[in-house]
Amino acid sequence: MPTYTPPVADTRFVLDKVLGLHAYANLPRFAAATPDMVDAILEEGGRLCAEQFFPLNQSGDAEGCTRHEDGSVTTPTGFREAYRQLAEGGWIGLGAPEAYGGQGLPHVLSVAFEEYLISSNIAFAMYPGLTQGAIAAILVAGSEEQKALYLPRMVAGDWAGTMNLTEPHCGTDLGLIKTRAEPKGDGSYSITGTKILISAGEHDLADNIVHLVLAKLPGAPGGTKGISLFIVPKFLPDAEGRPGARNAVSCGSIEEKMGIHANSTCVMNYDGATGWLIGEANKGLAAMFVMMNAARLGVGLQGLGIAEIAYQNAVAYAKERRQGRALTGPAEPDKPADTLFVHPDVRRMLMEARAGAEGARALALWGALQVDLARHAPEAAEREAADEMISLVTPVIKGHLTDLGYQIATEAQQVFGGHGYIREYGMEQYVRDARIAMIYEGTNGVQAMDLVGRKLPRQGGKAAMALFALIAADIAEAREGAQAELAVRLEKAVGEVQAALMWLMQHGMKDPNNAGAAAYPLMTLMGIVLIGWMWLKMARAAQKGLDAGEGDRAFLDAKLVTARFYAERILPDAGALRRKLEGGAEAVMALPVEAF
């Protein structure tokens, strides 16, 4: 019953008018991203998602994955064909290097498409998503032979990828892992251990599955300094690089989960499986973090993708469903009742969802552009600055956008009233699916600690200062114009972040628990301000179009209204968040464990 229309006009608005993609045409990869190419990607990619993958979303949830007695896993009906379409269209390798068969397009375009893929079917989107993460890790840490053997097959979608970190007793604290790798003397290793919660760990979509596995070498140092990364294919490649002998890795069970039922979440048993070291011994976590940082941005995107699809369907329902009358008098007196659309509280929910989803999209695409700049900007200093910037905001994009995705899915479900709780309407699935994004790839609490403990203090807070300078410049330019009120409100919110950071500097050193207790409110505060900044950018771009008489007037007017809504209805949280974190750790930590 739900519907999906890829928000191509909104994506284009951000790419063209807010980020000014055309200004980067001089960079490698961007030259290929001509306006026609961008159109083709968004239009064709969007159509594929809406017409082929979206119709499998509800059926995939209902059917789920099936593990057979031999340990093989069958994905829901239609997934194999859909995966073939995705692979054959070259969509998995959109952002992969041409040298390995990829399209070599900018990351920002890849991300734009990925949003549509997630909106249409998040559980399906995770299969290529995991593969892309594995590609990223092999690209960075793999040897030339490994790249040559694995990447072309993975980019083409013939082989899939996974990441194997979590074990029964440890997730966040990877220093505790027990999986062992014994050298076999021929350059390969024998891998033994149990990994749990492995997304896409086993399935029937690809000819081979390339597991990237964290394990410990004999005599490795304790903790995270003794972790190495191994490549463990399901089928050992033969001399021609074809899937050969079955490796000793198997799916022991698939988990019963709250959502993303169409993605197989596996317990993976490694029983002396053959693997090869990727990168240096004991440096596995660094390589895995390459994959994880990419994955964290991808998970942030899941928040956006679910927010968008949930929003669209709440709008459709509110337009159709008739209950009650407008407070200002019947809007359609000839009908038995007005639509839900007339009720301010319904509008409030729709506007919150809209302002959240559109703002999240701008932030996600801005972040993706930083990734491109970090790789391809002509000057080293520019690359480094972009890298520092995306490194700083990655935990915010992961943490805040997924919080927002869940919140918006919940609110969109609320618009449906009782029908929102019923499976066939599809809304409850979005809530169940959105929930995981706050948990995996590092819980949002871990993101908050990453922000406060690592990212903000790095290089004496250089990246944060650079970020605030960018925001301040936009505010300064906007302060005298038509967007003055928005600029002033954003400035106030930025002031709350800065006051919070000042508090943190003064109190975090004294007692590190103050930093820990401040982490989550600070992450949310930064997320609210970053999206507010995006709304300032969008409002200014819209105003520019209106002033110049260019573009769709109604479309641009709507951006101005939504920006105002964001300023009036979301930015006020900034002050409350600052006051909360200034409460410090005392009341948070005061109770003895026996009191619980």
Place this chain on the structure above:
Amino acid sequence: MPTYTPPVADTRFVLDKVLGLHAYANLPRFAAATPDMVDAILEEGGRLCAEQFFPLNQSGDAEGCTRHEDGSVTTPTGFREAYRQLAEGGWIGLGAPEAYGGQGLPHVLSVAFEEYLISSNIAFAMYPGLTQGAIAAILVAGSEEQKALYLPRMVAGDWAGTMNLTEPHCGTDLGLIKTRAEPKGDGSYSITGTKILISAGEHDLADNIVHLVLAKLPGAPGGTKGISLFIVPKFLPDAEGRPGARNAVSCGSIEEKMGIHANSTCVMNYDGATGWLIGEANKGLAAMFVMMNAARLGVGLQGLGIAEIAYQNAVAYAKERRQGRALTGPAEPDKPADTLFVHPDVRRMLMEARAGAEGARALALWGALQVDLARHAPEAAEREAADEMISLVTPVIKGHLTDLGYQIATEAQQVFGGHGYIREYGMEQYVRDARIAMIYEGTNGVQAMDLVGRKLPRQGGKAAMALFALIAADIAEAREGAQAELAVRLEKAVGEVQAALMWLMQHGMKDPNNAGAAAYPLMTLMGIVLIGWMWLKMARAAQKGLDAGEGDRAFLDAKLVTARFYAERILPDAGALRRKLEGGAEAVMALPVEAF
């Protein structure tokens, strides 16, 4: 895997030290509620819930209800026996009049028990919950014959009850209902129509099911003024009042839902079913509202019940699971890692859950006491004042406590990390089950409109002024003592509510959409302040105990810490909520429908 311990000490603290139950011993019903009786109810009732009903919670969710081809419905394994235990122990009639076989105990005690019942198994709790709602409506609107026929059987649990309001095209807007009642000439009516989302509509727990059904008489006025209430038993009572001929009402299907799988949510088909009018013709909605107001308080209690069980299990997991080290240095250096408990952000989540659940309990019990006073206070003026008070806060208790229940369940799930998403750990069920409480018995948006449009303005705001006077008196008494800081912070939050109400008076008249757009933030704001008030009461009671050297010192100390946490970490939202609602309706309503 989850565990449950009824929080008897916390309930007693609220009943004895905060509400001062003993001071009401002079009232009817309260005389029976001796300390020993209260102990027996809480201890025995709690044990029954924890030992008998809680073990059926996860299995009931997994198994769900089954509709058979003949339209009969089987509840999950163990539910019949559990329901027998509940009925035979007299628990269904705890608060029902002795004249009909009830225990005749104060409502506040009944509510205290009901929290435990919900925590242990919300889907199970709904079966007696619906019956109690039907009992309330028959008590108020039924004839003496109807009371004599139905009440003893329902109070005993031999017969169950339901409420049938919603139809496929209408839920909130009951004026649109199409179900018809034709007089049959013998004093009975022939009822025809379809009702949907009927909780406990059909099941195998009782010998008969008494449906209370809204329908329209021939020639009835349009809208809500033409609705009548009918009693439609599944089996027509014979001359001896035993279940006789099968009535023409049947369950057409049961809905696939997000949660509360063990409760049968039915499409009910009335095909010329025999029914009898309850109360006056065309006055059905008033009678149904008696039931609904009781039901709304019961649903608010569901928020509390789920919050408590989710909190308890998050605590248990945080005490056991080892990940990472305390920021202040290893807490247990001899162990491979510290427990989750050392991490400030985990503590923050646990404290939010704790402050929310304990505060919600105090508010729910305070509200229940108002219900008792509205019925049994010696002076008419006192009864009326209590009635106005509970009427005012009912939408807040329903709306805010269920929002809180979902939020706390989600946060408790978050403490579990990846395991929170996996069925067997039980946390994801709490989230799915908690979600419905924000929707049924009037969505929380409808509650907010009820608060702003009806309850606050009633009698020129008399009840609201009385409420603020009560809060102000407590603040004034506390301002000079040990709870001065809490009192000052609460006073500031009360100031935000009052400023918001002032804004509403000035702007709501001018444009009713301003009131509509302000409703939800105002409801939340009032909820935050009411719970803050309860924390002031609890902190003062704890302090009094500490000063007198009475009671468990650690228990009372914990109340003071949690009150402080609430003041520092929750009350700051009050200011943000006021600022949001002062944004008014403009940006909320500005976009034309085509812009969506």
